Every structure is written in structure tokens, then in C-alpha cells.
Amino acid sequence: MTGSTVSRRAFGKFLRQIRLDAGKAALAAGLRIEVSKQTLLRLEDGIPTKIATSQLRDLLAFYEVGPEVEAEALNLWEEVREQAKAQQQQGNSKGFWRPYSDQYEAHFPHYLRLESAADRVVTHQLVLMPGLLQTPDYRRGVIHIEEPDISAVDLERRIELTARRQQRLDDPCFRLDALLSEAILRHRPAAGAVVAEQLRSLAEATERPNVTIRVIPFEAGPHPGLTTQSFTLLEFPRLDSGLVEPPVVYVEGGNSVGVYHERGDIVAKYGWTISALAAVALSEEGTRDLMLHCAKEFEA
Structure with missing residues (x-):
């Protein structure tokens, strides 16, 4: 999926708040999962970004979140992935424009x-x-x-x-x-x-x-x-x-x-x-x- 969706933007906002609460800089967070600062900020802005679930888990570990916050973040991420999959099956993942x-x-x-x-x-x-x-x-x-x-x-x-x-x-x-x-x-x-x-x-x-x-x-x-x-x-x-x-x-x-x-x-x-x-x-x-x-x- 190449377009920002409601679920993707919600996930990005949630992830950004976790990072800010943890007091971590975007550059350091990006280096932790081997992506650039710009890529991490795109992820937080709700813009489609290629990261793996394993990278997300590493990021959450870096932020030292509790099990409840980790579960919520992973659930939101799964919702993003499911929506992307559904749109691909419908053939409109790139947006009509x-x-x-x-x-x-x-x-x-x-x-x-x-x-x-x-x-x-x-x-x-x-x-x-x-x-x-x-x-x-x-x-x-x-x-x-x-x-x-x-x-x-x-x-x-x-x-x-x-x-x-x-x-x-x-x-x-x-x-x-x-x-x-x-x-x-x-x-x-x-x-x-x-x-x-x-x-x-x-x-x-x-x-x-x-x-x-x-x-x-x-x-x-x-x-x-x-x-x-x-x-x-x-x-x-x-x-x-x-x-x-x-x-x-x-x-x-x-x-x-x-x-x-x-x-x-x-x-x-x-x-x-x-x-x-x-x-x-x-x-x-x-x-x-x-x-x-x-x-x-x-x-x-």
C-alpha cells in the first residue's frame, strides 16, 4: 500500500508518542532498527514505510515499553497490515489518483x-x-x-x-x-x-x-x-x-x-x-x- 490510511496514521501517532515518552531521539531510534531518521519520521507521520514486525519489536524494546503498550502497538500494526492486504486484493492499493x-x-x-x-x-x-x-x-x-x-x-x-x-x-x-x-x-x-x-x-x-x-x-x-x-x-x-x-x-x-x-x-x-x-x-x-x-x- 502506498497511501496514508486512517489506521496507518493512528499507528504512527501512537508510535511517536511512545518515543517521546521514552525520551528517545528519532535518529537514535532509527539507528536501532537500521533505518534512517527520515524513514522513522515517515513511519510516525503515517506514510507507508517498509519495516518488518521484528524491527517494530526491537523498536518497542528500545523504548522500554510495558507489555500492555507493546500489545497495543502490535495490534495497531497488525491492523495496518491487514488493511494493506485487503486493499491490495481489491486492486486499489495505489489510490485512484x-x-x-x-x-x-x-x-x-x-x-x-x-x-x-x-x-x-x-x-x-x-x-x-x-x-x-x-x-x-x-x-x-x-x-x-x-x-x-x-x-x-x-x-x-x-x-x-x-x-x-x-x-x-x-x-x-x-x-x-x-x-x-x-x-x-x-x-x-x-x-x-x-x-x-x-x-x-x-x-x-x-x-x-x-x-x-x-x-x-x-x-x-x-x-x-x-x-x-x-x-x-x-x-x-x-x-x-x-x-x-x-x-x-x-x-x-x-x-x-x-x-x-x-x-x-x-x-x-x-x-x-x-x-x-x-x-x-x-x-x-x-x-x-x-x-x-x-x-x-x-x-x-
Whole structure:
């Protein structure tokens, strides 16, 4: 398996905490099991790393953990291995995005791994429709803005990648909550007819039981969304071991880069922001009415 999974990230966090509690440096720990410091840190970050169970046992012995902690670490490791084996049998161990590696920025696979593992995504967007909800023609318009000289082949491959991402919405165990600035309904990244189609598609998406879309109107007055960049909160399901993987916040930045936050206090701040935005957003029905009204304006 080449992608970070929820179980792998949980295992990595647990292993890092053991090392820190033991007061051991990453360099020394890596030397103990004959791997580099970078390899050990990749393991702790939840990035697939080739180590044997015997090496893990040696590492735990180096940390001088008790039998209960050792058993928990080995159980988590076994869960990682079983999940990797299951994904290999399903033929999707590399992630659906791998064939499109020449079509996205270096940081994007990490986000796609998180999105694929999440069971709930809450996104706050200021300028453009969320990728999970973009129609093909709307997506084409956005891509042309970023790369006006893109080839037809590369353009369609990116549309394919977006369509693969959107298959996540067909999973009844997955939930998407979108809080959108009214500006998104007014912007025109493509022809008026394309934007109108996008808005009608957005209205149809609200009929899905696992999708909620609410617009924050211009007249909402002061609210945290005015001083907060577009961001996405990703939450993950409980592991078979009973552990809960902490949520992650991805904050979008310029030039196709972003920042990931996992610290509890920072994630909690974004949770508060989401609650504050929901308090001033239109109802789902009001949002649908506004989207259809804007669609008519673009069609006029």
C-alpha cells in the first residue's frame, strides 16, 4: 500500500508518542532498527514505510515499553497490515489518483488520501465551488483560468480525476457539508450557461441525503468567514481497535499550496468557525431558492 490510511496514521501517532515518552531521539531510534531518521519520521507521520514486525519489536524494546503498550502497538500494526492486504486484493492499493500523478501539484495526493479515508468533510469556500461538487464544464473553466494553454488530453484527464473524486458522494457512509459564500454563486469562471448548469447541479446535490449545502449571504453582516481563508475539515471513522483518528483541517493558500492543521486547539478553533458560519447561513431551502434564482439570471 502506498497511501496514508486512517489506521496507518493512528499507528504512527501512537508510535511517536511512545518515543517521546521514552525520551528517545528519532535518529537514535532509527539507528536501532537500521533505518534512517527520515524513514522513522515517515513511519510516525503515517506514510507507508517498509519495516518488518521484528524491527517494530526491537523498536518497542528500545523504548522500554510495558507489555500492555507493546500489545497495543502490535495490534495497531497488525491492523495496518491487514488493511494493506485487503486493499491490495481489491486492486486499489495505489489510490485512484496515481495514474494522474502528472496532473496535480506534489502536495495534492496527501489531501486525496485524507479525503478518501474521511467519513465526513466540512468545507467553507469563498471563491469557487468545492471540487466534489463541480460539473465537468465548470471544472474546465477553472482549469483554463489556471492554465490557458493546457492540452485537450491533459484537460480531460483532470476532468476524469475530478469525476473519480466525486464517486465518494455515492458512499452512504460519507457526508459532505458545504458552507459557501454567496460570491461563489455570482462568480463567472465560465460562460453564463455553464455557471447556470453548475448552480442547478448544486441544487440537485442538496437532494442527496448525505450532502448539505448552505450559502452565507452578503447581508449576513460580520462573521468569521470574512477573516478566514477557504478551508476543509476532515473527520475520520472510529478504527476497529477503538481509537479515533483526530480530525484534520486543510487551509487553502495561493499558488496551489495549503497548510494542514492537526493540533487539537487549532482544529477546535475551526470547529467554532463552522458553528458561527452555520448560524448566519441560509437554510437549505433558502439556499436552494437562491441558487435557482442565480441560475435564471445567468440564463437570461
